[in-house]
Amino acid sequence: xxxxxxxxxxxxxxxxxxxxxxxxxxxxxxxxxxxxxxxxxxxxxxxxxxxxxxxxxxxxxxxxxxxxxxxxxxxxxxxxxxxxxxxxxxxxxxxxxxxxxxxxxxxxxxxxxxxxxxxxxxxxxxxxxxxxxxxxxxxxxxxxxxxxxxxxxxxxxxxxxxxxxxxxxxxxxxxxxxxxxxxxxxxxxxxxxxxxxxxxxxxxxxxxxxxxxxxxxxxxxxxxxxxxxxxxxxxxxxxxxxxxxxxxxxxxxxxxxxxxxxxxxxxxxxxxxxxxxxxxxxxxxxxxxxxxxxxxxxxxxxxxxxxxxxxxxxxxxxx
Ligand code: FDA
Numbered sequence: 223x224x225x226x227x228x229x230x231x232x233x234x235x236x237x238x239x240x241x242x243x244x245x246x247x248x249x250x251x252x253x254x255x256x257x258x259x260x261x262x263x264x265x266x267x268x269x270x271x272x273x274x275x276x277x278x279x280x281x282x283x284x285x286x287x288x289x290x291x292x293x294x295x296x297x298x299x300x301x302x303x304x305x306x307x308x309x310x311x312x313x314x315x316x317x318x319x320x321x322x323x324x325x326x327x328x329x330x331x332x333x334x335x336x337x338x339x340x341x342x343x344x345x346x347x348x349x350x351x352x353x354x355x356x357x358x359x360x361x362x363x364x365x366x367x368x369x370x371x372x373x374x375x376x377x378x379x380x381x382x383x384x385x386x387x388x389x390x391x392x393x394x395x396x397x398x399x400x401x402x403x404x405x406x407x408x409x410x411x412x413x414x415x416x417x418x419x420x421x422x423x424x425x426x427x428x429x430x431x432x433x434x435x436x437x438x439x440x441x442x443x444x445x446x447x448x449x450x451x452x453x454x455x456x457x458x459x460x461x462x463x464x465x466x467x468x469x470x471x472x473x474x475x476x477x478x479x480x481x482x483x484x485x486x487x488x489x490x491x492x493x494x495x496x497x498x499x500x501x502x503x504x505x506x507x508x509x510x511x512x513x514x515x516x517x518x519x520x521x522x523x524x525x526x527x528x529x530x531x532x533x534x535x536x537x538x539x540x541x
Contacts, residue, residue: 225410229410229522232521247520254489255282255511256511260281263510264311267313274506275507275508276505277314278314278315278350278507279302279315279512280509283515287326292322292334293330299317299338300338303338303347307345307347313347316350319351324361335377339376346376349377351377353379370399378403379402379403380403382407383423384416384426396433403459409522424465428469431468435478436476439476456478458483458484458486461487466495480502485505485506486506489509
């Protein structure tokens, strides 16, 4: 109920207008957001790299309402790629297709994605397509497939263990050689589409982790590239210690190489666990978002963890 209310607020424009006007809300969000500018994000990335962590850079934005916004977001991502290459940081990029216009015009989005994938390929950088709400899954997979067919092998995508359909989708794209990040899922979904109980989402996460490892073992797993720009095929994105323990033990039991199993976490969450896993020898990648469009991303983080909301509300009341 609480989570559902927050997820509703994450996409309500009236709430966005209200909350983004509060200076303290921006300060609270800075726990997760690297800064408003690319320069600030690169500083954060450099620090994470110095601690042995790879990163994926997200220029925040989603659900654009005008084609020119989608084109601007594309240009900004090209700039991000150029800066990653110029500075030599160990980072790839993550993006959302509704930021590139998928909700407006499928062909425009595909074209924008092709530009980004082509420029990234010139620099040897991987592009990860985030998965958004369930209404976008078919179109996201479709764009991914069209990119692959056109020769873009540096593009991967994300699957969510809360969706009933994911196991089938995952099997299909893994057979096509896709690089996948597995996460639990962060959007508001009805019970006919997604498991309503957390225990089922977690159990499915472990089942899908095993599937990812089995397929990677059967097809020959690809370890991370030394510069960290190209991640291994199997990326497990969670802060849940039980899910991480399962992935580690399943990989060890099947003889799956440690450096082909990448753990991914969000900036500002469980930094201790990030450095611990890296010190054990696993590739660890931190998702680093930046930009002024932080509101929906931040509210999804509040929805995941009630303690974040108490912190937010106590600051609001103190004012
Ligand atoms: P869970 O929610 O069970 O949390 C486990 C523990 O982690 C908690 O007990 C707490 O300690 C800590 N924790 C989790 N969330 C926290 C928070 N917000 N604040 C503080 N502590 C927190 N989703 C999606 O739908 N599409 C996508 O493309 C992506 N991409 C993505 C990339 C990466 C790298 C990560 C790590 C996550 C995503 N997600 C995502 C988000 C994902 O679906 C999920 O909502 C969050 O990761 C939280 O779930 P956990 O797996 O951490 O488990």
